[in-house]
Amino acid sequence: MLAMPINAEKDRLREKLRTLDAEFDREMRARGFDPAQAENVALPSHLAALYAEREQIRAELEELEGDTND
Numbered sequence: 001m002l003a004m005p006i007n008a009e010k011d012r013l014r015e016k017l018r019t020l021d022a023e024f025d026r027e028m029r030a031r032g033f034d035p036a037q038a039e040n041v042a043l044p045s046h047l048a049a050l051y052a053e054r055e056q057i058r059a060e061l062e063e064l065e066g067d068t069n070d
Contacts, residue, residue: 006064006067009064010061010064010065013057013060013061013064014061016057017054017057017058017061020050020053020054020057021054023050024038024047024050024051024054027046027047027050028047031044031047033047038051
């Protein structure tokens with residue numbers, strides 16, 4: 001019974017992550033940054049917030065995937 005809500009939550013998080021990844025890449029390029037260098041440069045506050053949100057969603061998704069793989 002719990003599989004459906006967990007799968008739905010994972011799908012929701014994946015979609016949100018895809019959206020944030022695209023927005024982050026766009027914003028990085030618009031400001032002259034290479035998105036691959038995000039971990040090695042000091043980011044302006046807006047980009048830093050997007051980066052942090054992406055990392056939080058990735059962590060939540062990993063946690064959900066770990067819970068279902070046990």
